[in-house]
Amino acid sequence: MSWPLKALSADRFLGGKLVLHQPLKGYRAGVDPVLLAASVPARPGESLLDLGCGAGAAALCAGRRVPGLRLAGLERQDSYAELARRNALANGLEMAVYQGDLSAMPEALRQAQFDHVIANPPYFRRDASTRAPQPEREGAMGEDTPLEIWVDAAARRCKPGGFVTFIHRAERLPELMGAFAARLGSLELKPLLPRPGRESQLCLLRGRKNGRAAFRLHAGLLLHAPPAHVSDRDDYTSEASRILRGGEPLIFG
Template structure:
């Protein structure tokens, strides 16, 4: 990828090279990383890691993690390696397809798997014009395969974290319940009184706890955006600017 930008994340603690056009990491992978209950020394696999935003945000918050990313598109994989090197974080990036797991990952197991799979079901939507953006937002791999492959990569009692649009919640829960347990759902609400648009799902391999639906976490202050400045809620601002964890109850 020839045309890139260098963008600041976590208040400048992390800088990421990204394509100038096409799919670009924003707030969502940062929030996903902040929800992960990883501890120093544990292993993490980021399925569909893109330029490494979620994995590197997690690595910047929790020292001593062993980070691995799987990325289909060579250009994004190259940027993820560059970003890991520039930020001095240990991210091993493997090129390959979630639906045809590379041999380098088939027999490996991890304490955590994180993923931000495509938000849109292309059986009910329109493809993006740019191929890299379409692969990130739509793609051809079903949520069933994403979750199935994630579950296979988890160690016993390991955790899966997913961020996804609320429209796909029924199939997300269906496939997660078929393979994992102890499901917890954290809705992300854009403003007070608005419907949630995104959810973060936490699930555990061999988990036996009852399903938990947490109160929605409000992203922005105020019912409308009526001022020309950032107005993230304090909890979200702490995540985005200070690298704080999300308040995801255990």
Template structure:
């Protein structure tokens, strides 16, 4: 995967998001705010035959996503446009899976990044409720919407999901033993009727503290991040 030398660079978050999608060959996936295409392309590599699409408002990142898809031998339709005003071609489509890794930080309570492209990726301009609304609109009946986001934003994210989706499932991502969850995966089904489920959290690192630059992912996290394994909610 190619990424910009400066500005926003994808970490493990989109990889974990992609791993959590329970897709099958022949189904379709839309990545809202796809950036360089990390999440969608990770899902496409894990699930051969998955039909991929992305929406990205920054032209350089959209171009990079197309290049990354070509370099990895995957087909991905990347639309350029704003989430709240989607291109007409995308508004005519619905998908089995819609995923998103929205900007994490409300700028009413945090400072903006100096790099313009990094700020666009990390600083919230479009309300989180709009992200969920647009994701639900592009999702097929009985399809799934999955977001990764900060745990502190969970109350408003849950409210947005509950207003538009059912069969909601939550998985905390626990950074280290004894630490509070900083990130969560939230999944809902369009038209779903099952009761809310809170799954056991995925522990990412074995050690309770950071011990230099050596890698100490748990076995489960290692399989997901390095081996392309699925992140199964029913653990």
């Protein structure tokens, strides 16, 4: 499937440094993949794989922030894989996009390993939530591949000494940490706090392949300054704005 332009919107990320075409109906990337990309401790010349890359938001944000980062993505929905390729080309970034499933990766990808592997897996278990009406959105939001398989695939594609970073819902954290601890070491957790006084809804979890350092729980990143949403204006904290608009890194420590 090829998306006609009339079915897409052109959305600005990183303060306009990156423009992504996304479907008007279906799954649309918000700030989550931007925060995920910003948290990756990548350096120029290293490689990054985005599992379930969608239209390419996380990988391309990382590529825009870190010049010379070699990008790859795996996406099971061919329409989104094609859109990720289009978005990479339109933004002048090179990205190898593979179409396939976590359990049935293309051979070329199964033979490769990366310095960084990232993922923004579907958040919601369908035994405890409602399916999305659009098939494309359901494919991105509703879990039909167990979280453990996501982590196992990421760990296998990560180089020794490399990093795996996921963003996920806080209520799934016990399950996610268990899967990480079975395959990775040096775990670090960064809660994302929506507003002052509110519980964390999202977390960033990072592990290192063959890492041996003790677990670290970092201070949370506060995203919005006011305790409640009072207007349609941007109310991000200065730190969150520097990350989301200015393309600065999200430092765990």
